[in-house]
Amino acid sequence: MSDDVLRELFDVIESRRETLPEGSYTASLFTHEKGENAVLEKLGEETTELVLAAKDDDREEIAHESADIVYHLLVLLSMKGMELDDLLAELESRR
Numbered sequence: 001m002s003d004d005v006l007r008e009l010f011d012v013i014e015s016r017r018e019t020l021p022e023g024s025y026t027a028s029l030f031t032h033e034k035g036e037n038a039v040l041e042k043l044g045e046e047t048t049e050l051v052l053a054a055k056d057d058d059r060e061e062i063a064h065e066s067a068d069i070v071y072h073l074l075v076l077l078s079m080k081g082m083e084l085d086d087l088l089a090e091l092e093s094r095r
């Protein structure tokens with residue numbers, strides 16, 4: 001996955017947070033009545049789905065669920081007022 005894809009996705013998420021357009025799934029997470037629990041629950045569900053996909057050795061489903069997790073993870077970072085670079089710097093520091 002290229003850095004650009006992550007940056008572009010994070011920028012879209014930040015834009016949705018600022019403008020809250022109608023019909024946006026991302027915007028619905030920022031305005032959800034459950035607050036941040038909505039995205040936390042999603043992360044839990046997607047992680048369970050990833051585990052099941054891995055157990056099934058279903059590579060297509062593993063990629064699909066992994067992408068769902070990365071997307072919801074970036075929404076969580078944005079919700080917490082964090083930057084994509086907070087995640088990238090942490091990964092860099094482990095090299």
Ligand SMILES: N=c1c2ncn([C@@H]3O[C@H](COP(=O)(O)OP(=O)(O)OP(=O)(O)O)[C@@H](O)[C@H]3O)c2ncn1[C@@H]1O[C@H](COP(=O)(O)O)[C@@H](O)[C@H]1O
Pocket residue numbers: 009012016023024025026027049065067068071072
């Ligand atoms: N990357 C994503 C993305 N990944 C997952 N999702 C949504 O997350 C939800 C996942 O929840 P569910 O698992 O319940 O949905 P599902 O379709 O049953 O999923 P599976 O069971 O197949 O895993 C679905 O509604 C997906 O549409 C995403 N929604 C948006 N994005 C990105 O965000 C951008 C902006 O989207 P909007 O905010 O909708 O304009 C899009 O262009 C995409 O780039």
